[in-house]
Amino acid sequence: MAVAYWVVVALLAVVYLYSGGKKVAQSRDRLRPMMAWVDDLPLGLIRTIGALELLGVVGLVVPPLTGVAPWLALVAAVGLVALQVGATTLHLASGGRGDLAQRRPARAGRARGLAGDGLALTVATNGVAARPTSSWSWVLPGRTLEA
Incomplete structure (x- = not known):
């Protein structure tokens, strides 16, 4: 070991x-x-x-x-x-x-992040926020991938 x-x-x-x-x-x-x-x-x-x-x-x-x-x-x-x-x-x-600055959403309402176990960590133009989710998912601009 x-x-x-x-x-x-x-x-x-x-x-x-x-x-x-x-x-x-x-x-x-x-x-x-x-x-x-x-x-x-x-x-x-x-x-x-x-x-x-x-x-x-x-x-x-x-x-x-x-x-x-x-x-x-x-x-x-x-x-x-x-x-x-x-x-x-x-x-x-x-x-x-690696181009986070170019992919920032235009409005604070659009967000992206990694979700799981009923909580999604989202990064928006107004900072970091948490929101409830019902399943594992990736929330990215223009698409959501469910696991």
Whole structure:
């Protein structure tokens, strides 16, 4: 089990060190070819996301390696999962193309998001709102996909 943990951590570390390092160190113009969504977020938030990714790697590696507070690895893993949930939400809101600014609805009444278990998270021009739903569905501009 320890070998499996370190293999997974090594793979995650490579990905998050690369991604987080780019977000922290590079300009918006250098990030744009790889990450089209950078124009939709403030540069400070992009830098914060990168720093959190780097801290997540430290949290996955250092505590188990040193034996000091190994529970912090679990905290780091949960934090990285939360980052990925946010990234997925942004990706779905942009229609998968990273052009959220171009796909924003013209009116506040039109919205998009991911729905499930009787609650839909919708992103509209007036912010984030929740609305009840009866089944799993994706609510995107111009279409609704039922599961």
